[in-house]
Amino acid sequence: MSEYVKDLMADVKAKNPSEIEFHQAVEEVLESLELVFEEHPEYRALKILDRIIEPERVLMFRVPWLDDQGTIQVNRGFRIEMNSAIGPYKGGLRFHPSVNLGILKFLAFEQVFKNSLTTLPMGGGKGGSDFDPKGKSDNEVMRFCQSFMSELQRHIGPNTDVPAGDIGVGGREIGYLFGYYKKLRNEFTGVLTGKGLNWGGSLIRPEATGYGAVYFAAEMLTTRNQTLDGRVCLVSGSGNVAQYTVEKITELGGKAVTLSDSAGYIYDEEGISSEKLAFVMNLKNMRRGRIKEYADEYSSAVYTPTDPAADSNPIWSHKAECAFPSATQNEINAVDAQNLLNNGVYVVSEGANMPTTLEGAKLFLDAGILYGPAKAANAGGVAVSGLEMTQNSMRLPWMRDEVDKRLQQIMHNIHKTCVETAEQFKTPGNLVNGANIGGFLKVANAMIDQGVV
Numbered sequence: 535m536s537e538y539v540k541d542l543m544a545d546v547k548a549k550n551p552s553e554i555e556f557h558q559a560v561e562e563v564l565e566s567l568e569l570v571f572e573e574h575p576e577y578r579a580l581k582i583l584d585r586i587i588e589p590e591r592v593l594m595f596r597v598p599w600l601d602d603q604g605t606i607q608v609n610r611g612f613r614i615e616m617n618s619a620i621g622p623y624k625g626g627l628r629f630h631p632s633v634n635l636g637i638l639k640f641l642a643f644e645q646v647f648k649n650s651l652t653t654l655p656m657g658g659g660k661g662g663s664d665f666d667p668k669g670k671s672d673n674e675v676m677r678f679c680q681s682f683m684s685e686l687q688r689h690i691g692p693n694t695d696v697p698a699g700d701i702g703v704g705g706r707e708i709g710y711l712f713g714y715y716k717k718l719r720n721e722f723t724g725v726l727t728g729k730g731l732n733w734g735g736s737l738i739r740p741e742a743t744g745y746g747a748v749y750f751a752a753e754m755l756t757t758r759n760q761t762l763d764g765r766v767c768l769v770s771g772s773g774n775v776a777q778y779t780v781e782k783i784t785e786l787g788g789k790a791v792t793l794s795d796s797a798g799y800i801y802d803e804e805g806i807s808s809e810k811l812a813f814v815m816n817l818k819n820m821r822r823g824r825i826k827e828y829a830d831e832y833s834s835a836v837y838t839p840t841d842p843a844a845d846s847n848p849i850w851s852h853k854a855e856c857a858f859p860s861a862t863q864n865e866i867n868a869v870d871a872q873n874l875l876n877n878g879v880y881v882v883s884e885g886a887n888m889p890t891t892l893e894g895a896k897l898f899l900d901a902g903i904l905y906g907p908a909k910a911a912n913a914g915g916v917a918v919s920g921l922e923m924t925q926n927s928m929r930l931p932w933m934r935d936e937v938d939k940r941l942q943q944i945m946h947n948i949h950k951t952c953v954e955t956a957e958q959f960k961t962p963g964n965l966v967n968g969a970n971i972g973g974f975l976k977v978a979n980a981m982i983d984q985g986v987v
Contacts, residue, residue, distance in 0.1 A: 538571065552636065553635065553640075555637050556640040560643065561892065562892060563647070566967040567970060577978055582982070585981065589639065590617060590618060592615075592635070593661075594611070596611070597609045597682045599681045607678075609663050611663045611686065612638050612662055613661035614639055614641075614659055616642035617646045619981045620655055621649070621656040622696055623657045623695035624657060624919065625649075625659040625698065626699055627703045628660070628701045630701050639660075640863070644658075644888060645658035646658030647909045647974060648908075649913075649916055650972075650976045652948065653944070653947060654920035659697070662702075665682075666702070667702050675706060679711045687718050691725055692923070696724065698727040701862065708729060708730075724923050727739065736925055737937050738937040739922055741781070742778075742919075743914050744776065744777065744860065744914075746911070746912060746918075747775070747911050748883070749945040750906045750910065750911040751856060751881050752786060754904035761787070762856070763787030765783075765881070767783050767855070768850065768854045769793055769885075770858070771859075772795050772814060775915075776793055776860040777819075779858045780793070780814075781811060783858075784808060798838050799837070826839075845867075850874050850877075852877060853877050853878055854879050856881040858882075861889065863886065864891050865890075875897065885911065886912065888908055899966060902963065910969040913944070913945070917940075921937060951968065952965040953968060955972040
């Protein structure tokens with residue numbers, strides 16, 4: 535690591551103490567960008583990366599609301615407006631007890647590069663709250679969303695900042711948020727993405743992140759003249775991303791055999807068929823139940839509860855060829871990564887944001903497997919959010935096939951950028967470098983054009 539990068543990393547840690555995930559995200563990008571600074575010292579002289587690391591704006595506010603018992607509850611709300619060099623801030627809202635400033639800054643930082651890779655005019659942002667929608671009634675979720683939006687609405691707009699959903703924020707939450715924004719501002723605009731189809735949403739948007747991760751895996755496989763047909767796939771999570779990852783794997787001839795939630799995971803050696811996936815969708819999206827019920831319903835599945843004391847996650851210890859981590863950050867550590875390699879996995883396409891630790895990612899890169907980092911592999915979600923913004927601006931909806939075709943083309947282009955950029959900077963096959971550098975260059979050049987702002 536060069537002295538410049540060491541000093542910059544030390545500065546990040548000093549200015550942002552205890553924000554472990556943010557440190558990790560910055561360090562991963564810095565390691566790739568050393569290759570750029572060697573050839574382009576002007577980026578260093580103009581302190582481009584110093585500016586990208588520092589958010590343009592950080593908003594933090596209290597969110598008071600009444601539960602069904604009439605008791606006042608208070609949560610924290612956040613919005614990180616990270617970088618607007620190439621377009622309005624764009625990034626999801628996450629409602630989960632683990633949400634804090636450091637996690638949202640890491641997500642916003644990643645979003646800047648991810649959005650750049652899509653080639654769509656979108657800057658990077660992220661937001662959310664430590665509110666937990668799990669176990670809450672619809673009325674409680676609505677009251678929380680309305681209180682949250684009463685402050686957020688001051689800072690967002692279709693040409694300023696366009697939030698979307700993330701963990702804990704699905705169609706129900708987006709609906710409540712949008713409805714209250716519309717009431718407060720007295721305008722119907724494309725201020726949020728992930729909206730319902732009847733009121734400005736886009737076809738394929740719910741499916742986009744999962745579909746995109748699978749399309750990216752398929753693109754990686756084409757470099758070895760292979761397809762997903764017949765491949766056994768491990769998928770973590772059981773929310774939106776995991777569900778549609780399984781759907782697209784099945785459609786392309788693969789076999790997904792795992793799903794998980796915070797309480798444990800199921801392994802179904804027969805594969806998660808379309809019928810079984812429909813059960814999962816009802817379980818998670820409608821009944822909001824636990825994945826353990828899958829094993830109760832299907833005798834072919836084995837359920838394993840989570841062991842908080844374990845040094846690894848057993849979901850990554852099954853024989854397979856492909857892995858799609860689709861749950862949350864840092865779910866694959868070095869032990870998990872080695873287990874995946876030992877069990878024959880040679881394709882990893884990240885559906886979640888930063889699901890692999892730095893040590894785990896290094897093992898994948900050293901092994902030379904097909905490794906699609908999150909900012910490239912899971913960019914399908916924000917790509918279709920961008921397409922939803924376009925449709926809102928045009929006041930015209932596109933047909934399903936049109937959106938899916940555009941999504942496939944975007945994922946193809948992202949993969950192409952990653953491959954060509956990695957080769958240009960003399961690290962062929964290293965899609966981590968390709969994604970980080972490819973995303974950085976567009977933003978950096980835009981920032982230079984716009985001056986010191």
